[in-house]
């Protein structure tokens with residue numbers, strides 16, 4: 130891949146492949162799931178070749194998503210651990226959303242918003258898997274009582290709703306912060322991007338940089 | 342059932358618009374099952390298989406007169422037998438014909454996510470339009486009576502149709518026609534209620550003080566009703582629910598939450614769009630790059646030996 134001189138690697142090839150498998154699966158789950166969520170969204174099942182297909186594919190895609198997300202956890206848990214800087218950054222959230230970055234304290238590789246997305250999904254995806262399995266008529270329809278299945282589908286529905294909101298925030302943040310999408314497609318950011326958005330990470334990198 | 346009548350819907354699953362309902366002056370119908378007159382011969386069960394061309398797989402004897410053991414995709418009605426020892430120490434054999442109750446307020450229909458897969462006709466019959474069913478099993482979770490069964494071969498949900506195909510052309514359901522003791526009756530719901538009232542007076546006179554009609558108001562009444570000798574304890578009859586109601590879990594899941602959640606997601610997306618056109622993208626500028634270069638240079642100088 131051609132990339133300008135002096136750029137910084139933010140996501141490795143393995144990071145990116147895993148991320149986009151994950152994104153693809155999530156979008157397919159979102160579309161097939163939402164088709165059963167509310168009548169005005171039922172048409173989404175057409176994208177799967179009809180309601181029967183959407184219903185049948187959804188749980189299998191969910192299992193794949195869980196596997197993919199385990200890969201994401203292994204690769205990203207460390208940099209999403211909370212630290213002291215998160216407090217100051219979070220307090221400046223009104224400046225963050227107004228692009229008033231002069232008043233936002235410097236932050237490391239990931240900011241609290243990104244960490245929130247990571248930990249929300251790390252909580253929601255396993256709950257979606259478990260509740261989804263209990264609600265899976267074809268294989269688990271007789272495994273538990275109907276009452277348990279009622280709880281499961283309600284939990285699944287609520288968690289899916291939460292996951293969709295997290296997803297909207299995540300996607301918009303990526304569009305909003307110019308250069309983020311490229312970091313996940315081509316893997317690199319410019320030094321200026323790192324300095325602007327993740328100054329502590331930038332400083333760590335240059336402090337440990339090998340001398341040319 | 343197939344979609345025989347399509348202009349007399351009063352409810353249609355997963356539909357936000359008014360369903361076609363021009364033909365709406367039909368009488369509300371009901372099937373009345375007089376449990377006290379049933380001899381457990383299963384003629385109705387056989388007639389149901391016969392009329393609807395259903396042939397469940399042959400199962401195993403499980404030590405009970407119940408055969409097969411449960412309702413199924415091709416078992417739409419099932420005689421259930423319970424041996425009950427009453428207060429006097431006498432044995433009572435309580436036999437109940439189980440199957441869809443055709444609720445006036447059907448939980449299956451409320452839960453179903455597939456538009457038009459479950460409909461209710463003006464006469465009150467709740468019908469599954471199998472062609473539109475996606476096999477999700479939500480109707481199972483919505484039903485207070487544990488009735489719908491999903492086929493493992495075609496992934497469609499099935500239950501009693503109240504012979505909607507026969508009723509449409511003015512015939513009574515097949516089970517009604519077959520019953521040798523006249524324990525199953527069919528007609529206008531009000532007529533059936535009168536019929537039941539007379540029978541209940543009779544039963545009370547014979548010592549069944551708690552005889553009564555099972556037409557549970559929690560689901561706004563049903564279009565299949567029972568005359569029970571022990572109407573104070575419906576659960577004696579192989580677990581007929583005492584107070585059947587659409588589970589509060591299902592109501593929470595299918596209630597106001599759904600439109601609000603859709604609105605919240607839409608608002609989040611619209612909010613993001615307006616953030617974009619008011620505050621706009623957060624760009625990395627040439628000054629940022631210059632600052633970054635300066636810091637890199639400074640660090641390099643510090644680190645230089």
Ligand code: HEM
Pocket residue numbers: 155158159161162163165166183184185187188189190191192194195254257258259260261262264265266282285286289290292293454477
């Ligand atoms: C992780 C594993 C998952 C499994 C095993 C799973 C399984 C299921 C099952 C069995 C159903 C019932 C319909 C059907 O049989 O297809 C369902 C519904 C649904 N799923 Fe999932 N799912 C998973 C993940 C997700 C994810 C990540 C989303 C995200 C956005 C999602 C959104 C939905 C929605 C919106 C519904 C409809 C809920 C309703 O009717 O209120 N699911 N899921």
Ligand code: SF4
Pocket residue numbers: 440441442443444447448449450467483484485486487488489500
């Ligand atoms: S008994 Fe169950 S399947 Fe029949 S109409 Fe009522 S809710 Fe639907």
Ligand code: SF4
Pocket residue numbers: 354449452453454455458459469473474475476477478479480481489491497498
């Ligand atoms: S299984 Fe079929 S009838 Fe039952 S809720 Fe799902 S789509 Fe509706």
